[in-house]
Amino acid sequence: MTDFVEQPNEQLGGFAVCPYARAARANDQIAFKYCTVSEFMEVLREGMFDLDDKEVVVIAFDHTTIDPVSLQEWVESVNRTALMPLNYVVLEDHPDAPEYVNGVRMNFGECGLLILQRLDRLNEAADALRKQGYYDKWDQNSLDSVVAWRYIHNAIC
Numbered sequence: 521m522t523d524f525v526e527q528p529n530e531q532l533g534g535f536a537v538c539p540y541a542r543a544a545r546a547n548d549q550i551a552f553k554y555c556t557v558s559e560f561m562e563v564l565r566e567g568m569f570d571l572d573d574k575e576v577v578v579i580a581f582d583h584t585t586i587d588p589v590s591l592q593e594w595v596e597s598v599n600r601t602a603l604m605p606l607n608y609v610v611l612e613d614h615p616d617a618p619e620y621v622n623g624v625r626m627n628f629g630e631c632g633l634l635i636l637q638r639l640d641r642l643n644e645a646a647d648a649l650r651k652q653g654y655y656d657k658w659d660q661n662s663l664d665s666v667v668a669w670r671y672i673h674n675a676i677c
Contacts, residue, residue, distance in 0.1 A: 521545055531622045535654050540645055549575040557586050557594070560634055564602060571608070576637050583632035588617035591632065604639055609670060611635040619666070622657040643670055 526542040528534050536542070544550050551574045555563075560579055571577065586594075595612040603609055613619075613633035619626045627633075646667055649655065655663060 529624055531624045531657065533653060533657050535649075535652075537624070537626055539649060539654060544575055551577045552580065553577065554580045557581055557591070557632075557634075561594075561598075564598060571636065571638055575641065576635060579634040579636065581632045581634065583615050586614075586632070588614035592617070595634070604670075607639045609637055609639045609642060611637075611666075619662070621659070621662050639670065646670075 521541055522545075525537045526545070528536055541550075560581070591612050591614050595610055599609055611634070613627045613635065615627070615629045615631065617627070618629070655667070658666075
């Protein structure tokens with residue numbers, strides 16, 4: 521995080537990959553866990569994903585256990601049917617599905633990640649970043665796949 525995610529990047533208009541990461545890490549607002557995707561599914565089924573004490577839960581997993589398309593399909597389904605109606609959202613990051621914004625590889629690349637957050641807080645943070653020009657370097661496809669879908673689905677719920 522400190523070497524890449526938190527560092528200002530000229531290709532991103534001087535913004536860090538995640539402008540909120542440094543403060544969240546410094547204020548101990550990120551929980552890191554390691555589990556399998558199936559274990560994470562069980563946690564979700566049992567409703568044990570409360571974020572009262574943290575802003576973000578980052579779940580690292582062995583990405584070789586699931587292909588990127590299956591992961592994306594599962595995440596879309598769990599967001600739509602289980603999480604977003606409860607004001608949560610999970611974002612996925614698979615090393616075999618690199619994501620680029622203005623030439624910058626945005627994903628971790630070493631293992632799979634599931635990033636769990638409260639939907640309203642994530643969208644509020646995105647709104648603030650939009651006003652600051654964070655998304656000015658993003659193409660429409662990146663905006664749609666990373667940001668816009670959360671608002672569309674949230675309006676439907």
